[in-house]
Amino acid sequence: MSQALDEIKIGGLGASRKRVEDNRFIRGKGNYTDDITLPGMLHMEILRSPLAHARISSIDTSKAWDIPGVHLVLTGEMMATRNLAWMPTLSYDTQAVLATDKVRFQGQEVACVIADDPYIAKDACEAIEVEYEPLPVIVNPEQAVAEGAPVIRDDKDSQRDNVIYDWEVGDAAGTERAFAQADVVSKLRLHYPRSHPSPIECCGSIADFNRATSKLTVYMTTQAPHIIRAAVALVAELPEHMIRIISPDIGGGFGNKVPVYPGYVCSILASILLERPVKWIEDKTGNLISTGFARDIYLDGEMALRRDGKILAVRMRCDADHGAFFSDAQPSKFKIGLLHSAFAAYDIPVAHLAARGTYSNKAPGGVAYRCSFRVTEAMFFQERMMQAAADDLGMDQAEFRRMNFVKDDDFPHRTPFGFLTDSGQYAKCLDVGLKAIGYEDFRREQAEARNRGRLLGLGISTMTEPLGAGNSREYDILGIKMFDSAELKVHMTGKAIIRTGARTQGQGHETTWAQIVSHELGIPAEDVVVEEGDTDTAPFGMGTYASRSTPVAGAAVAMVARKIRAKARRLAAHLLEVSEEDVEWELGRFYVRSAPDRGVTIQECAMAAYSNMPDGMEPGLENTAYYDPPNLTWPFAVYIATVEVDPSTGVWDVLKLVAVDDCGVRINPMIVEGQIMGGLTEAYAMANMQFITFDAEGNCVGSNYMDYLLPTAWETPGFELHSEVVTPCPHHPIGAKGIGECAAVGGPAAYVNAVMDALSGTGVRNIDMPLLPDRVWEAITYRRDVSGAPPVRSDD
Ligand code: MCN
Numbered sequence: 001m002s003q004a005l006d007e008i009k010i011g012g013l014g015a016s017r018k019r020v021e022d023n024r025f026i027r028g029k030g031n032y033t034d035d036i037t038l039p040g041m042l043h044m045e046i047l048r049s050p051l052a053h054a055r056i057s058s059i060d061t062s063k064a065w066d067i068p069g070v071h072l073v074l075t076g077e078m079m080a081t082r083n084l085a086w087m088p089t090l091s092y093d094t095q096a097v098l099a100t101d102k103v104r105f106q107g108q109e110v111a112c113v114i115a116d117d118p119y120i121a122k123d124a125c126e127a128i129e130v131e132y133e134p135l136p137v138i139v140n141p142e143q144a145v146a147e148g149a150p151v152i153r154d155d156k157d158s159q160r161d162n163v164i165y166d167w168e169v170g171d172a173a174g175t176e177r178a179f180a181q182a183d184v185v186s187k188l189r190l191h192y193p194r195s196h197p198s199p200i201e202c203c204g205s206i207a208d209f210n211r212a213t214s215k216l217t218v219y220m221t222t223q224a225p226h227i228i229r230a231a232v233a234l235v236a237e238l239p240e241h242m243i244r245i246i247s248p249d250i251g252g253g254f255g256n257k258v259p260v261y262p263g264y265v266c267s268i269l270a271s272i273l274l275e276r277p278v279k280w281i282e283d284k285t286g287n288l289i290s291t292g293f294a295r296d297i298y299l300d301g302e303m304a305l306r307r308d309g310k311i312l313a314v315r316m317r318c319d320a321d322h323g324a325f326f327s328d329a330q331p332s333k334f335k336i337g338l339l340h341s342a343f344a345a346y347d348i349p350v351a352h353l354a355a356r357g358t359y360s361n362k363a364p365g366g367v368a369y370r371c372s373f374r375v376t377e378a379m380f381f382q383e384r385m386m387q388a389a390a391d392d393l394g395m396d397q398a399e400f401r402r403m404n405f406v407k408d409d410d411f412p413h414r415t416p417f418g419f420l421t422d423s424g425q426y427a428k429c430l431d432v433g434l435k436a437i438g439y440e441d442f443r444r445e446q447a448e449a450r451n452r453g454r455l456l457g458l459g460i461s462t463m464t465e466p467l468g469a470g471n472s473r474e475y476d477i478l479g480i481k482m483f484d485s486a487e488l489k490v491h492m493t494g495k496a497i498i499r500t501g502a503r504t505q506g507q508g509h510e511t512t513w514a515q516i517v518s519h520e521l522g523i524p525a526e527d528v529v530v531e532e533g534d535t536d537t538a539p540f541g542m543g544t545y546a547s548r549s550t551p552v553a554g555a556a557v558a559m560v561a562r563k564i565r566a567k568a569r570r571l572a573a574h575l576l577e578v579s580e581e582d583v584e585w586e587l588g589r590f591y592v593r594s595a596p597d598r599g600v601t602i603q604e605c606a607m608a609a610y611s612n613m614p615d616g617m618e619p620g621l622e623n624t625a626y627y628d629p630p631n632l633t634w635p636f637a638v639y640i641a642t643v644e645v646d647p648s649t650g651v652w653d654v655l656k657l658v659a660v661d662d663c664g665v666r667i668n669p670m671i672v673e674g675q676i677m678g679g680l681t682e683a684y685a686m687a688n689m690q691f692i693t694f695d696a697e698g699n700c701v702g703s704n705y706m707d708y709l710l711p712t713a714w715e716t717p718g719f720e721l722h723s724e725v726v727t728p729c730p731h732h733p734i735g736a737k738g739i740g741e742c743a744a745v746g747g748p749a750a751y752v753n754a755v756m757d758a759l760s761g762t763g764v765r766n767i768d769m770p771l772l773p774d775r776v777w778e779a780i781t782y783r784r785d786v787s788g789a790p791p792v793r794s795d796d
């Protein structure tokens with residue numbers, strides 16, 4: 001009789017364990033950067049530029065220095081004496097820490113004041129007198145490449161214009177030939193507007209340099225503490241072992257907390273100069289105006305089609321507006337992230353993508369927002385293009401997708417842009433989604449409603465997305481290979497601590513990593529504590545973004561637990577007085593093969609590791625694993641929305657949204673559902689209400705929550721989630737694929753396609769996001785496309 005433990009009861013794989021971190025979060029006992037107070041701590045505030053593009057003729061800080069309680073006023077000139085006026089970005093560009101020559105976007109950091117409290121520091125910032133000579137402003141790629149455009153990055157000797165890169169991938173000639181064979185060529189142009197992750201907690205840091213020990217400790221809001229440690233070591237030329245980066249609880253990251261920001265650098269230098277801890281906490285406007293912008297890309301595409309619906313080729317061109325500094329965090333081989341993951345779900349013989357990146361007088365953009373390196377833009381364009389193509393062919397939306405899907409037995413599949421997808425059941429997911437939404441019935445209802453003047457629409461979005469960078473052969477950031485790690489220590493009483501190189505920001509790692517240990521070792525999840533985010537204790541890792549934690553760090557957790565199990569097996573053989581080959585494992589217990597009643601628990605093995613190990617065995621039960629995944633993981637998703645559009649106001653309501661996500665084996669089904677719901681909510685916000693735009697002078701419209709809207713429970717629609725399709729990842733030790741970004745990536749197209757479907761027959765082909773009521777109303781009333789980023793509109 002098996003005496004294996006019940007995996008769900010001990011909180012193993014598949015258990016919808018309540019999130020352990022919520023015990024402190026919902027009691028208000030989280031420990032965020034701003035909760036930390038150190039003895040003798042000073043406070044830093046940043047003076048930002050009111051203008052988008054101007055030469056700095058002078059900065060007079062004397063009045064700020066005179067204010068009692070001010071300890072230091074930092075300017076670019078002072079930073080320059082330490083070689084810190086500029087810093088390298090994660091995309092091999094440079095970014096001003098504090099402006100010296102020019103300001104290049106509204107909100108750019110010009111000076112900092114460090115004072116006894118934040119109020120004094122803020123007042124002192126206002127006392128700094130800066131004289132600007134305004135320059136012409138560029139707010140989009142078209143202006144950036146226009147004749148006579150001012151060169152924004154005249155600080156770089158080699159830069160003669162505003163183009164950052166021209167990059168291409170795919171087979172241009174083959175694509176050309178395929179287009180020549182096409183029966184139908186479908187075209188689409190759209191703009192994915194600038195958006196902002198807008199986590200509840202803004203960015204911040206507390207730098208604490210101790211002259212006596214030479215140690216620099218920095219508490220900061222970072223999704224990748226080890227990368228920051230390396231960056232500080234290399235840029236500030238401090239010895240790496242004397243730098244400790246601690247990322248305490250993070251109040252949401254969503255990509256906003258991947259890049260290195262000037263505020264971090266200034267607080268570090270200030271602490272070194274003053275030899276006191278210096279705290280910088282960004283305010284909401286600072287966060288919305290200067291950090292972590294995503295998207296802002298114009299996408300143009302064509303699809304070559306055979307009359308029967310077969311896709312022959314795809315051509316994409318895009319113009320990305322990166323703002324004043326090219327600071328995307330992305331694998332170094334790729335200039336436009338993984339935009340070329342577009343169309344990976346479809347069997348397309350040949351494709352070509354050309355991308356141009358340009359500077360503008362806007363805050364650094366394209367950075368990352370729940371996207372796995374521009375996958376959001378890729379999948380949005382893909383699914384809008386699929387809808388347009390099906391319409392041009394007069395084909396059913398679902399049928400067109402199904403016919404072009406990569407088939408279940410066609411894996412591994414090489415995409416026309418060179419990715420290798422390895423598993424999925426795309427048609428099955430689509431079937432589940434269509435059934436759940438009541439596809440046939442809705443189409444009938446839609447036709448009947450039409451006759452009565454009501455506009456109903458249905459939008460489908462189906463996609464597979466690459467989550468979990470590395471492998472290290474192809475993926476690196478600034479030359480640092482993308483792998484991850486886990487360290488497991490089992491104490492003598494069988495309790496354990498697991499540490500990884502990832503950093504949770506709300507995703508629930510403290511809950512789920514314990515579940516993986518539980519699955520591998522049979523130690524109850526509640527006996528395993530998870531710790532991340534302290535570079536002095538966590539093993540080296542690349543951090544949490546691109547939904548890489550489960551695919552990479554999570555895999556390392558399973559692998560290190562297996563190393564521990566291998567050693568425990570030797571301990572078990574010793575305790576049972578049999579040879580190792582005669583020992584069998586079942587969850588939580590080793591037993592003698594010929595006498596299953598004779599066994600020892602994993603806890604007994606742990607005790608033996610400290611009290612009764614065999615001669616010659618190294619004591620203790622701990623280990624570390626580094627994991628370099630063979631491939632990315634490729635979850636698949638189907639999102640289907642139905643909407644009703646009010647033709648008299650342009651307001652649209654979601655009637656139903658169905659989500660079918662296949663992310664392989666689910667570690668914690670409840671957490672996975674939370675991730676999907678969060679993503680669908682953000683997708684709804686992007687499609688429906690959110691935009692950050694710029695007027696002709698480069699003033700940022702959207703730097704506060706009156707203009708930039710966050711959806712609350714009140715306006716967010718309900719979602720129906722389906723989990724019945726599970727295609728395990730063939731190379732992940734527990735078969736899991738990433739999920740953290742899927743719904744934010746695939747969701748927007750479902751909503752937009754639904755509204756466009758409601759407008760079918762009116763001749764309107766595209767409305768750019770956000771689909772604000774006035775834009776939808778304009779499209780319906782004037783029967784025309786509405787494009788561009790309001791209020792700077794392409795048709796004005
Ligand atoms: N999970 C699971 N089973 C799977 C896959 C994942 O149970 N098959 C669980 C994981 O164990 C983890 C969570 O789901 O607890 C998300 O896992 P994963 O897909 O690996 O993503 P990451 O942990 O790497 O999180 C990053 C991802 C990104 S890149 C953004 S952006 C984003 C997102 O997560 N930011 C978030 N979700 C967020 N959720 C919250 N609450 N806050 C953020 O800042």
Ligand code: CUN
Pocket residue numbers: 223253254255256258368369370371372373374544545546547
């Ligand atoms: Cu693209 S935002 Mo997440 O990868 O941190």
